[in-house]
Every structure is written in structure tokens, then in C-alpha cells.
Amino acid sequence: MHETMLAQNIAAAIRSEADKQEGRPLTAKISCGFLSAVNDELLQEAFGFICKGTSLEGMKLYIEHRPMRGVCKKCSKEFNVELSNPKCAFCGSEDFELLPETPTILEEIEFETAKNNENKSR
Amino acid sequence: MKPPKTMKIKVDKNILAANEEYAEKNRQLLGQNSLLCFNMISSPGSGKTSILTKTITDLNEKIRIAVIEGDIQTDFDAKRISAAGARAIQINTEGACHLSAAQVNNALERLPLDKLDLIFIENVGNLVCPSALELGEDFKIAVLSVAEGDDKPAKYPALFAKSKVLLINKIDMLKTGVVDFDLDRVRRDASRLNKNIGIFEISAKSGDGMSGWYDWLQEMVQSRK
Numbered sequence: 001m002h003e004t005m006l007a008q009n010i011a012a013a014i015r016s017e018a019d020k021q022e023g024r025p026l027t028a029k030i031s032c033g034f035l036s037a038v039n040d041e042l043l044q045e046a047f048g049f050i051c052k053g054t055s056l057e058g059m060k061l062y063i064e065h066r067p068m069r070g071v072c073k074k075c076s077k078e079f080n081v082e083l084s085n086p087k088c089a090f091c092g093s094e095d096f097e098l099l100p101e102t103p104t105i106l107e108e109i110e111f112e113t114a115k116n117n118e119n120k121s122r
Numbered sequence: 123m124k125p126p127k128t129m130k131i132k133v134d135k136n137i138l139a140a141n142e143e144y145a146e147k148n149r150q151l152l153g154q155n156s157l158l159c160f161n162m163i164s165s166p167g168s169g170k171t172s173i174l175t176k177t178i179t180d181l182n183e184k185i186r187i188a189v190i191e192g193d194i195q196t197d198f199d200a201k202r203i204s205a206a207g208a209r210a211i212q213i214n215t216e217g218a219c220h221l222s223a224a225q226v227n228n229a230l231e232r233l234p235l236d237k238l239d240l241i242f243i244e245n246v247g248n249l250v251c252p253s254a255l256e257l258g259e260d261f262k263i264a265v266l267s268v269a270e271g272d273d274k275p276a277k278y279p280a281l282f283a284k285s286k287v288l289l290i291n292k293i294d295m296l297k298t299g300v301v302d303f304d305l306d307r308v309r310r311d312a313s314r315l316n317k318n319i320g321i322f323e324i325s326a327k328s329g330d331g332m333s334g335w336y337d338w339l340q341e342m343v344q345s346r347k
Contacts, residue, residue: 002220002251009137017133026128030137035280036254068283068315083279086314098283098315104137113127 003039006104007046011056013106018055023111025056031064033101034083038063064107070096141255144223148230148258155235158346159243161257163281164265165274166247169291171199172326173265174242175206181336182207185343186239190229192221192246199244209233219251226257239343249274253281261286264312268292268303275311283315287322289335294325 068081072088079089188209191199200212211229245252264285275282324331
């Protein structure tokens with residue numbers, strides 16, 4: 001359910017960027033860590049609902065999931081942690097620490113160019 | 123029809139930046155007062171409030187505790203905390219499944235921080251959402267009661283991966299044979315992603331195992347002074 005809160009924050013972040021641009025926002029890409037437990041379907045649904053009737057209506061959201069990262073206490077290397085088999089990808093040690101998760105990030109927004117908008121309004 | 127001409131703009135902005143700002147304010151406020159703060163997270167009904175009322179009653183003369191209570195509705199829990207003898211601030215989220223750092227900030231402003239040692243934030247009962255938001259706490263504490271089943275750390279890994287301590291509550295039920303609960307499985311699954319998680323097996327009702335939890339709490343408070 002925290003997807004609703006995330007969707008509100010995503011829409012607000014897009015709006016504040018869109019205010020600086022002349023064109024209409026078409027797509028946005030976000031990335032989130034594995035442990036932030038974001039469900040794509042719920043986030044898409046919430047985002048669609050929040051954008052309805054606003055300047056963001058019809059925007060497409062692309063969601064990328066970043067893997068969990070760990071650091072091995074034996075060989076000190078960093079690796080992607082597999083939930084089903086959590087161990088160091090290099091030496092196989094199970095003695096590792098999870099690295100802090102990457103925050104949920106609004107990576108980029110794709111805008112329709114202003115010129116295109118002018119054509120449309122004619 | 124030609125496809126629209128487009129341009130991509132790199133933004134690279136933390137979506138939860140507003141929450142993170144308040145979390146940082148809370149960290150500063152707590153730090154200025156040498157206060158310890160734990161964010162307690164569990165399913166509804168695991169016994170968070172009962173653990174807190176028992177802890178407050180038993181440690182009343184040793185640690186000055188206050189509780190920020192998060193619930194969707196009612197002030198039932200704040201009343202229970204007050205009756206046990208600690209300050210409580212109730213936050214009703216009215217539907218939201220988690221507390222935000224701004225709500226906690228507002229509650230902190232209403233507490234006599236210079237007269238406290240430890241603040242518990244009792245988050246809204248939910249095993250998933252609350253662990254996604256930092257509130258400015260020192261640590262998260264996960265609570266799991268044996269009646270919920272021993273598969274929860276494997277099913278809901280995020281909370282257990284992010285918590286400093288796991289309280290396994292209602293262990294007195296194990297003696298009755300009413301529930302099947304494999305403690306070894308929980309210990310193993312909870313520490314798969316979090317080797318250093320501290321696990322206390324307790325019963326807030328019978329008092330079983332509470333002394334180990336109290337010792338740890340007092341050590342933590344001492345180390346902050």
C-alpha cells in the first residue's frame with residue numbers, strides 16, 4: 001500500500017521538473033532497491049489514478065529494480081545478493097553484510113518537445 | 123502520423139527526499155538530546171503495545187521512556203501506554219499503512235525531550251510498508267509473535283534484513299502446544315540477510331525472557347549517555 005504514497009511523491013517530483021520545461025511529460029523512469037518492496041502493478045495503478053485529470057494524465061512509468069548488494073566479510077568484495085541463496089558470489093562465504101539500499105530515484109523524464117506542442121495546438 | 127519529437131531529461135532525484143529531510147531533522151533533534159529512538163514494526167496483534175506497557179512498568183525507575191503511537195484509528199494504545207506510566211503521543215494515520223518522518227517530527231516537538239532517555243515509535247501494524255520509510259530512528263525493532271507462523275522472515279525479508287533486533291513474542295504459547303512454531307527456522311531465516319540481528323524470545327504476558335531484553339535496553343541507553 002505504500003505504493004500510493006510513492007506514486008504521490010513521484011507525481012510531485014515530475015510536476016516540479018515539468019514546470020521548468022515547455023513540453024508535456026510523456027514517460028518517466030524510476031529505480032528502486034529490492035528491499036523497498038515496490039509492487040509494479042500497484043505502483044502503476046496508483047500512479048495512473050493520481051495523474052488522472054491532471055497534466056500528467058497518460059504518462060507512462062518505467063520501474064527498474066536494483067538488486068540487493070552485499071559486502072563479503074571474508075574476501076571484502078561487493079556482490080549482488082540472491083534472496084534464494086544469499087552468499088558471496090566470489091568466495092561463497094555466507095558471512096556478509098547488506099550494503100545500504102539505493103533510495104527510490106526518479107531517474108529521467110521524457111518530454112514532448114515544445115516545437116511539437118506548437119504544431120499540435122495549431 | 124509522425125511520432126512526437128521527444129527529449130529526455132536526467133533528474134536523479136530521491137523520490138522520498140521530503141521524508142528524508144524530516145528524518146534528518148529528527149536525527150538531529152534526538153542527537154541534541156542524547157536520546158535513543160527505536161522504530162517498532164510488526165503485523166497487527168503481535169503484541170507491540172503489550173511489550174511496551176510491560177517494559178515501561180518494569181523499567182519505570184531506570185529508564186525514562188516515551189512512546190509515539192501510530193495507528194490507523196483510535197487512541198486505545200496511547201491510553202494503555204499512559205496507564206503504564208509513560209508519555210504517549212497518538213498519531214492516527216487515517217488509512218495510511220505507515221508513519222512518516224514528518225508525523226514523527228510533529229510528535230517529537232510535543233515531547234519533553236530533555237527529560238527522556240528512550241523513545242519508542244510504535245509503527246502502524248504492517249509487515250511491509252513501514253520498513254520502507256526512515257523516521258530518523260537509531261534502529262528498527264521487528265516483533266513477531268509465534269501465533270503468526272514461523273515462515274514470516276522468509277516471506278517478508280525486508281523488515282528482518284533492516285532490523286537490529288527481533289523480538290519473538292508470546293513464547294509462552296509454545297509450551298501449550300496450541301501453535302506449531304519452529305524457533306530454529308525463524309532464527310535461521312531472520313539472520314540469512316542480517317547476520318548480526320539480535321533475537322530475544324519473550325512473552326510480555328508471562329514475563330518469560332524479558333530480563334534479557336531489559337538488559338540490552340539498559341546497555342543501549344547507557345552507551346548513549
